Amino acid sequence: MPTLTSKLEAVNSMLGHIGESPVNSISDTNALPISAATAISVLDEVSRSVQAEGWHFNTELKVTLSPAGDGTITLSDDILEVDTTDTSIDIAQRGLSLFDRSNNTSVFSKDLEVNLTRLLDFTSLPEAARRYITLRASRVFQGRIVGSRELEALIARDEYNARADLMDTEGNNSDRTIFDSYNVASRIGINRNYDLS
Known part of the structure; x- marks a missing residue:
């Protein structure tokens, strides 16, 4: 077999x-x-x-990351990409830590909800x-x-x-459908905010 x-x-x-x-x-x-x-x-x-590239099989949606006692958020070493679900928060991945670009700090005061791409074993x-x-x-x-x-x-x-x-x-x-794409939705006149995850 x-x-x-x-x-x-x-x-x-x-x-x-x-x-x-x-x-x-x-x-x-x-x-x-x-x-x-x-x-x-x-x-x-x-x-x-x-x-x-971020595929359906290795993308995790709406994952909550909590800051440690010192306020930093450390990622596991299998995280390839991370982004917040809240578009008003601008984060960047720096090594295994998250950095808040809007406030120029790596210290967070609250949990973050993120979408992430994970490196899987073959x-x-x-x-x-x-x-x-x-x-x-x-x-x-x-x-x-x-x-x-x-x-x-x-x-x-x-x-x-x-x-x-x-x-x-x-x-x-x-x-997914064609309407899951922001570019398609904007071209056909759909102006509502969508959670495209």
Whole structure:
């Protein structure tokens, strides 16, 4: 019975694209060939980049963050992006801390309700995202190791199709309509404030 793509399978797929032999395990990166260790690094890099776009599967809405005793709000190290739901509060993420740009301080006096984008482990991603990330990472990896334009074109075609599948899955899961876009709503004359989250 088929299962979801594991990180090991993704790495072996990347190695296969450049004609390298698969590895049996990726748990000890020090014991791996350089190409396999590089493949893991590229896979993680591309996963961060793709997830930073903010997808339905890694976005959390209306999360309450509370200040610590000293008034600072520290984020966990898997937060890629954070924004308040209150448009009158202008915050910025500085490292793992929040900064209030309106008042020029990192001290907050009350809880904040935010929407955030979280970096998920590869095994927590839906299959469409795993497939797209694997193919995009394969193209980047091949470009860095081999640099073949022919291989890049072949992988890019598959990557394009995987991106389309991911976008289709995203659309189905997020239940968005064209009216969820501020640009569309403003063009057709809807001037009410909407919570577009």
